[in-house]
Amino acid sequence: xxxxxxxxxxxxxxxxxxxEVAAECENPVMLYSIGKDSSVxxxxxxxxxxxxxxxxxxxxxxxxxxxxxxIEFRDxxxxxxxxxxxxxxxxxxxxxxxxxxxHGAAYTDIMxxxxxxxALKHYGFTAAFGGGRRDEEKSRAKERIFSFRSKxxxxxxxxxxxxxxxxxxxxxxxxxxxxxFPLSNxxxxxxxxxxxxxxxxxxxxxxxxERPCIYRDGNIIMVDxxxxxLLPGEEIQYKxxxxxxxxxxxxxGGMESDADTLEKIIAETLGAVYSERTSRVIDHxxxxxxxxxxxxxxx
Amino acid sequence: xxxxxxxxxxxNVDDGKSTLIGHLLYDTKQLYADQRQxxxxxxxxxxxxxxIDYSLLLDGLMSEREQGITIDVAYRYFKTEVRSYIVADAxxxxxxxxxxxxxxxxxxxxxxxxxxxxxxxxxxxxHLRICYLMxxxxxxxxxxxxxxxxxxxxxxxxxxxTIYEMTDSFSLNSLTIIPVSxxxxxxxxxxxxxxxxxxxxxxxxxxDQVEILSDGTQTDFTMPVQRVCRxxxxxRGFQGQIESGSISVGDEVRSLPSGESxxxxxxxxxxxxxxxxxxxxxxxxQLNREIDISRGCVLVTGKGHPISESFxxxxxxxxxxxxxxxxxxxxxxxxxxxxxxxxxxxxxIDVHSGRHVxxxxxxxxxxxxxxxxSSDKIILDTFDNxxxxxxxxxxxxxxxxxxxxxxxKSIMAGSGDLFWHNFDLTRDIRARNMGxxxxxxxxxxxSGSGKSTLANALEKRLYAMGKHTMxxxxxxxxxxxxxxxxxxEEDRIENIRRIAQVAKLMNDAGLIVLTAFISPFxxxxxNARNIIGSSFIEVYVSTPLEECENRDTKELYKKARMGQxxxxxxxxxxxxxxxxxxxxxxxxxRSIDACVANILDKLSSFL
Numbered sequence: 001x002x003x004x005x006x007x008x009x010x011x012x013x014x015x016x017x018x019x020e021v022a023a024e025c026e027n028p029v030m031l032y033s034i035g036k037d038s039s040v041x042x043x044x045x046x047x048x049x050x051x052x053x054x055x056x057x058x059x060x061x062x063x064x065x066x067x068x069x070x071i072e073f074r075d076x077x078x079x080x081x082x083x084x085x086x087x088x089x090x091x092x093x094x095x096x097x098x099x100x101x102x103h104g105a106a107y108t109d110i111m112x113x114x115x116x117x118x119a120l121k122h123y124g125f126t127a128a129f130g131g132g133r134r135d136e137e138k139s140r141a142k143e144r145i146f147s148f149r150s151k152x153x154x155x156x157x158x159x160x161x162x163x164x165x166x167x168x169x170x171x172x173x174x175x176x177x178x179x180x181f182p183l184s185n186x187x188x189x190x191x192x193x194x195x196x197x198x199x200x201x202x203x204x205x206x207x208x209x210e211r212p213c214i215y216r217d218g219n220i221i222m223v224d225x226x227x228x229x230l231l232p233g234e235e236i237q238y239k240x241x242x243x244x245x246x247x248x249x250x251x252x253g254g255m256e257s258d259a260d261t262l263e264k265i266i267a268e269t270l271g272a273v274y275s276e277r278t279s280r281v282i283d284h285x286x287x288x289x290x291x292x293x294x295x296x297x298x299x
Numbered sequence: 300x301x302x303x304x305x306x307x308x309x310x311n312v313d314d315g316k317s318t319l320i321g322h323l324l325y326d327t328k329q330l331y332a333d334q335r336q337x338x339x340x341x342x343x344x345x346x347x348x349x350x351i352d353y354s355l356l357l358d359g360l361m362s363e364r365e366q367g368i369t370i371d372v373a374y375r376y377f378k379t380e381v382r383s384y385i386v387a388d389a390x391x392x393x394x395x396x397x398x399x400x401x402x403x404x405x406x407x408x409x410x411x412x413x414x415x416x417x418x419x420x421x422x423x424x425x426h427l428r429i430c431y432l433m434x435x436x437x438x439x440x441x442x443x444x445x446x447x448x449x450x451x452x453x454x455x456x457x458x459x460x461t462i463y464e465m466t467d468s469f470s471l472n473s474l475t476i477i478p479v480s481x482x483x484x485x486x487x488x489x490x491x492x493x494x495x496x497x498x499x500x501x502x503x504x505x506x507d508q509v510e511i512l513s514d515g516t517q518t519d520f521t522m523p524v525q526r527v528c529r530x531x532x533x534x535r536g537f538q539g540q541i542e543s544g545s546i547s548v549g550d551e552v553r554s555l556p557s558g559e560s561x562x563x564x565x566x567x568x569x570x571x572x573x574x575x576x577x578x579x580x581x582x583x584x585q586l587n588r589e590i591d592i593s594r595g596c597v598l599v600t601g602k603g604h605p606i607s608e609s610f611x612x613x614x615x616x617x618x619x620x621x622x623x624x625x626x627x628x629x630x631x632x633x634x635x636x637x638x639x640x641x642x643x644x645x646x647x648i649d650v651h652s653g654r655h656v657x658x659x660x661x662x663x664x665x666x667x668x669x670x671x672x673s674s675d676k677i678i679l680d681t682f683d684n685x686x687x688x689x690x691x692x693x694x695x696x697x698x699x700x701x702x703x704x705x706x707x708k709s710i711m712a713g714s715g716d717l718f719w720h721n722f723d724l725t726r727d728i729r730a731r732n733m734g735x736x737x738x739x740x741x742x743x744x745x746s747g748s749g750k751s752t753l754a755n756a757l758e759k760r761l762y763a764m765g766k767h768t769m770x771x772x773x774x775x776x777x778x779x780x781x782x783x784x785x786x787x788e789e790d791r792i793e794n795i796r797r798i799a800q801v802a803k804l805m806n807d808a809g810l811i812v813l814t815a816f817i818s819p820f821x822x823x824x825x826n827a828r829n830i831i832g833s834s835f836i837e838v839y840v841s842t843p844l845e846e847c848e849n850r851d852t853k854e855l856y857k858k859a860r861m862g863q864x865x866x867x868x869x870x871x872x873x874x875x876x877x878x879x880x881x882x883x884x885x886x887x888x889r890s891i892d893a894c895v896a897n898i899l900d901k902l903s904s905f906l
Contacts, residue, residue, distance in 0.1 A: 004579045006303040006383045015581040016540050019525040023594050023634070047569035048538075048581065052530040134374045142371045144401075158370055162397045162617050164404040164433070164704035167631045167692045171699040185385055187376045 007194050014041075014182040015048040016166055017145060018129070021180055022048075022055045024170040025127035028180075029120070032058040032085070034070045035246040036202050037131035037183055039077075040191055043200045044182065045129075046081065057084040059119060059128070063111040064089060065100055065248035067224050073203045088119035100250045101229070108251075117153050120177065127170070127178045135187045145184045151175040192266045206265065208242040208257040219253035244269075301378070304506065305385045307402040309430065310412030311422035312369075312391035315443045319412065319481035320375055320388050323503065326488040327377050370395055372402040381507040391422060396664040397617035399426060400704055403433035404690070407511045410439045410502070415448045415478070419461045425650040427465065428666065432613060432706060434686055436472040437511055441502060446480040450493045468653055472512055477502055519601030520544035520552065521685060523633035523678075524594055528583055536567065536583040537592055539634070542687035544600065545577045546584070554590055555597045555678045556606045561586035595635040597678045597688070604680045604688055608673040609711040611645070615666050618695065618702030622661035622669070625728035628702070629694040630673065633687060638674040641693075645669060668708060682706035697734040729809035733767045737806035738905055739799075739831045743818045743877060744840030745869045746855055747847035749886035749894070750815040753840065756895045758813055766906075769805055771798055772815040786866065792823060799827035806834050819874040836905060838898065839880035844869050846887045881905075 004012060021028050030045060032038045045054055060074060078085035090098075093110045100107045120128060134141045144160050146168045161169055172178060183191075195202060212223045214234045221228070223236055228250060230236070241254035242265070259265045308316040369390040377384050387402035403409065409430040413423055430438065440462050448454045455478050466474055477486055478497050485491035488503040500508070521543040528536040546552070546563060553560045565585035566573050576582045584598065597604065616622050622641060630639040646655040647667035661667045682689030693703040730737050740757070742750040751772050758768045777784075781797055784790040795818055802812040818824050828835045847869065848856045859867035866872040877883075882901045884894050 003302060004577075006301050009303045009579065012540060012579055012581050016525070019538055019581070020634075023526040024636075049528065050567065050570050050583070051534060051536075052528045135376050138373075141373045141375065160371060160398075161701045162401050162692075162704060164401060164692050164701070165686075165690045167690065167704075169631065169692065169694055169699070169701045171629065171694050173699060185374065185376075189378075 007190060007197060010186055010190060011044060011047075011194070013166075013185060014044045017168070017180060017182040018045050018048040020166075020168050020170070021127050021129065024168075025178065027123075027125050028056040028127040028129070029086075029123065029125040030054070030056060030058045030129040031116075031131070032060045032074070033131060033246070034060065034066070034074050034203060035131070036191055036195060036206060037133065037186075039200050039202050040186075040194055041129065041131045041183055042077070042081075042083075043198060053082060054084070057086050059086045059088060059123075059125075061112060061115050061119060062087050062089045063107075063115070063248050064094060065111070065227075065250060067203075067205055067222070067246065067249045067252075069205050070203055070246060077201070086119075086123070088115060088122070090115035090118065099227075100248055111248075120153065125177065126172060127180055129180045129182060131183050132181045133186050133188070133191075134181075134184050143181065143184070145181050146170065147179045147181065148172070149177045149179060153177065155179075189266075189270055192262070192269050196262050196266060203246060205243045205246055208240050208260045208264075210238050210240050211254070212236050213239055213241055213254060220255065221252075222249055222254055224249040301381065301383050303383045303385065304408065304509075304511070305387070305406045306408040306410060306506070307372075307387040307389050307406040307430075308410045308412060309389040309399055309402065309426040310391060310443075311414065311417075311420050314391060314412040314414045314417075315481040316388055316391065316412050317369060317373075319410075319441065319443065319479070319487070319502075320386050322481050322484055322487050323386070324375060324377055326484070327379060327503070371398045372405075379503065379507055384506070389426075393422065393425070393664060396425065396429070396615075400429050400433060400615050400617070403430045403435060404704065406430075406433075406435060408437040408439070408506075408509065409435045410441050412441050412443045412481075413458060413462075415442050415444045415454055415458065418458050419465060421651055424465060425664075427469070428648070428650055428653075429615060431469050431471075432615060432666065433704070434682065434690070434706070436470075437509065438466070438471055438473070439475045439477060439502070439505065441481075442476065442478045443481050445478045445485060445494065446483045450478075450485075452494070452496045455494075455497075473509070475499070475505060477505065518544050519603070520546050520550070520599060521604070521688065522546070522582070522584070522598045523635070523687065524592055524596045524598060525634050526594055527592065534585070535589070536565075536585050537598065538581070538583045539598070540581050541576060541578050543578055543685060545575065546582070546600070547575045550600060552584075552586070552598045552600055553603060554592045555599060555603055556676055557591050557596070559590040561588050561590050563587075595633070595677075597633065604678050604685065605710045606676050606678050607710045607712070608676045609670065610673075610679065611668060611670055611708040611711075612691065612705045613666065613668050613708050614661065614693070614703045614705035616661040616663055616703050618700060619663060620702075621663070622667075622703065623727055623731065624659070624669070625724060626731045627696060629696055630671070630677075630691055631694065632677060632679055632691040632707075635677050637677060638696075639693070640672045640674075642670045642672050679707055679710065681709060696732075726807045726809065729807075733809045735766050735809070735811060736834075736906060737809055737811060738834045738836055738902075739802040739806055739812045739814065739827075740836050740838055740902070741802075741818070741824070741827060741831075742813065742815045742838045742840055743824060743880075744842060745844060745847045745874055746817055746867075747850045747852065748840040748842035749891075750817075750840050752891060753838075753884070753886070753894055753898070754813040754815040756891050757898055760895055760899060761811060766811055767809065768811045768813065770813045770815065771802060776801075776816075791820075792826070795823040795827055796830070799830040802827075803831050803834075806831065817868050817874070819868045819872065821875040821878065824877065836882065836902070837877055837880040838882045838884060839877045841876075841883050841885045842887055843885075 049055055090111055098107055098110050132140050144163045148161055213220050220241055239256055242257045243254050259268045308320060310316055373388045375386045387405050389399040389402035411426055442458050459476055478494055479486040485493050486501045488501055490501050522539045522541050524537050525539045528538050548563055548566055550563050551560050563584055564587045566576050567583040568576055568580055624641055624643050627638055627640050630637055644658050644661055645668040647658040647665050649656050680688040689707040691705055692701050695702045742754050744750050754770050758770050761768050776798055781794050784794050798814060805812045858864045859870040868874050882898055884898055886894055
């Protein structure tokens with residue numbers, strides 16, 4: 001009997017998961033971060049329900065510090081596929097002037113974690129798809145595909161629901177919710193190969209291009225707007241750079257690269273020496289930092 | 300294209316599972332430099348001697364690092380020239396057996412590690428059994444730590460013999476035994492020079508070439524319907540994953556349970572219209588005519604699958620509270636969710652010997668065979684015939700936790716009535732189905748102390764919490780059940796006795812009973828406690844006499860003081876203060892809500 005190749009097997013698993021959620025969960029939403037994983041997740045969802053439109057909205061948590069190219073891309077995709085794209089910003093945080101330069105870890109907590117929790121609560125979502133992958137980080141490697149959250153939206157890693165075969169338990173009490181990770185078993189290389197196979201549109205920031213940037217604390221930071229204030233000795237340089245992951249521009253390190261086509265990106269990724277999360281500044285904290293944030297409600 | 304192999308590593312604690320995978324990843328160059336750096340750094344901090352501790356790669360949770368044990372499954376990914384792999388690293392502690400079972404249900408092949416110096420242990424046997432239960436038919440035993448036994452061939456032979464004995468009763472597709480050392484790297488990716496007497500493949504060589512037979516013998520088409528896709532009135536498609544066989548445009552399919560047939564007119568895989576689709580593919584099927592199909596139905600060709608409401612299952616129990624026959628659970632099987640009752644535990648399986656042992660409970664981590672009766676007919680098959688319609692989970696109706704995973708062993712023809720013969724509906728079962736613990740909350744105190752008010756307010760709060768309750772007080776007892784009783788000492792004792800007996804019956808029915816009677820005498824209350832047993836909770840409403848007399852809403856105190864009522868408690872008859880009530884509450888200058896909250900708080904340990 002024929003069996004599916006590696007990518008098709010992963011695709012089938014993700015589509016199965018999405019259909020289960022759409023069939024059994026009361027009020028699902030798909031978290032959309034604009035990055036490559038979200039692009040793949042959205043593509044899979046469109047395939048899962050075609051010819052129907054997505055039976056749930058998308059939600060983007062906008063910290064107001066995303067790359068401008070990301071926001072343009074988000075709006076372009078929403079229009080192209082006729083998506084119900086919800087955008088949520090922690091306005092209280094904005095009023096208080098919370099920013100990535102002065103507030104460090106508190107910024108991530110207030111503008112991302114708290115904003116996400118508030119948005120999920122505001123809309124009363126009972127299930128939220130996230131693009132997390134188990135190969136990204138050690139605590140993610142341990143998380144279930146259907147990951148239960150208490151009324152306080154916290155994660156209890158020591159007491160996860162057993163998950164057998166593809167029999168997902170979607171039962172919850174009022175106020176509780178489930179985070180669903182349909183890309184759990186994909187690796188970074190799988191994501192890129194699938195983008196190539198399916199010809200999935202991604203943000204231009206992934207492709208190497210000459211961009212204005214500075215070197216700060218060992219990272220290459222792109223100067224996306226004039227809110228980034230130069231420190232003494234810093235100077236804007238034009239370098240051919242690209243990004244392996246995307247987030248808030250002051251917190252996302254770029255890499256010097258000539259990879260301006262998908263083929264080159266894949267070749268570079270497969271031969272990569274550094275795991276992708278090293279380019280996220282927030283991950284450089286103490287061991288266990290991701291798990292702690294997840295317990296508190298971070299995706 | 301490379302194919303995908305999912306395997307798990309299991310075995311007892313400290314048999315070296317995490318180290319083995321760590322080594323595989325390290326050797327196959329799957330580690331990024333920063334992870335490698337972190338690993339070397341972690342090792343220096345966390346382990347003696349400063350050698351690389353490969354297991355640190357996998358124990359990702361903080362509590363795991365703190366305790367030095369693996370709690371949950373870690374998933375790791377690597378590729379060779381030949382294959383893509385997903386490894387599920389299962390915890391070895393018996394305490395976390397449920398997580399090991401999760402890994403087994405995910406995998407197609409198992410690597411069971413054995414510490415060469417310790418040999419086959421009870422966890423080895425348990426893990427083999429669970430792997431088998433979850434559908435794994437290809438097993439590798441990696442006899443690890445061969446370096447610790449001087450690469451001794453004799454020791455290897457002894458363990459090999461025990462493995463052959465142990466696996467004799469399982470019908471495995473393949474059984475492979477490889478002597479390795481995960482720390483030293485012997486026979487992991489390359490054949491080791493240390494054991495020239497071993498002529499077989501290294502572990503990685505073996506994994507690269509093993510062929511897993513697709514499960515079951517089903518070649519007929521089976522697709523459990525996940526959802527119906529209706530974007531507009533012109534399109535109606537049935538979405539699901541093909542679990543066995545294949546389908547082509549023009550094929551006739553039947554929908555179970557209705558049995559109606561229709562012809563496939565269109566197949567979508569994603570955005571593409573195709574003529575043909577195979578096992579494992581997610582599809583959207585269009586049919587030539589409208590037949591009754593919804594989620595939970597199964598589309599088939601050929602002889603299809605049994606439809607039944609009664610069947611035998613092998614269960615791995617995973618919940619803290621044990622399985623009690625008669626309790627209702629939510630069953631999920633395929634895409635169907637329905638209410639079922641576990642009717643009887645036929646036997647549990649002793650993991651050491653494999654013997655069948657009689658049991659009336661199934662505790663956490665135990666495996667047993669049970670009969671199940673479903674509230675409606677479902678489409679299912681034995682696990683051996685068709686895994687996707689033979690695997691199931693049970694969900695607790697109250698906590699929503701997944702409390703068991705299991706497989707269909709056999710299916711009864713016809714009705715499940717036969718099951719009822721050997722089966723009593725006990726208090727436990729009734730109470731569990733109500734999602735509560737039966738209690739008798741016995742309020743005692745002076746007239747006007749607030750007993751009835753509190754009992755009624757508390758009942759409303761309990762009701763709002765979804766509890767099933769009943770209040771017994773003067774109004775509904777004295778006028779009915781006890782209307783033949785007066786106020787003589789004899790009648791007073793009989794009054795309390797009857798109330799206690801009724802409360803007990805209601806407790807047996809699963810209810811939480813609240814009683815509000817003065818019950819002034821210690822002996823009477825102790826009598827009630829004896830009748831009702833451990834469900835009895837005495838609540839002393841300690842509002843002082845002056846306060847009660849001030850309230851005197853029914854003017855009873857006034858009448859008693861004027862001698863119009865005889866033997867009135869607190870005035871002309873004593874009130875014996877409870878010696879050690881479970882709860883004491885004084886309603887003086889406190890709102891009813893505050894008092895009820897106070898009682899509820901203290902009750903929480905009993906509820």
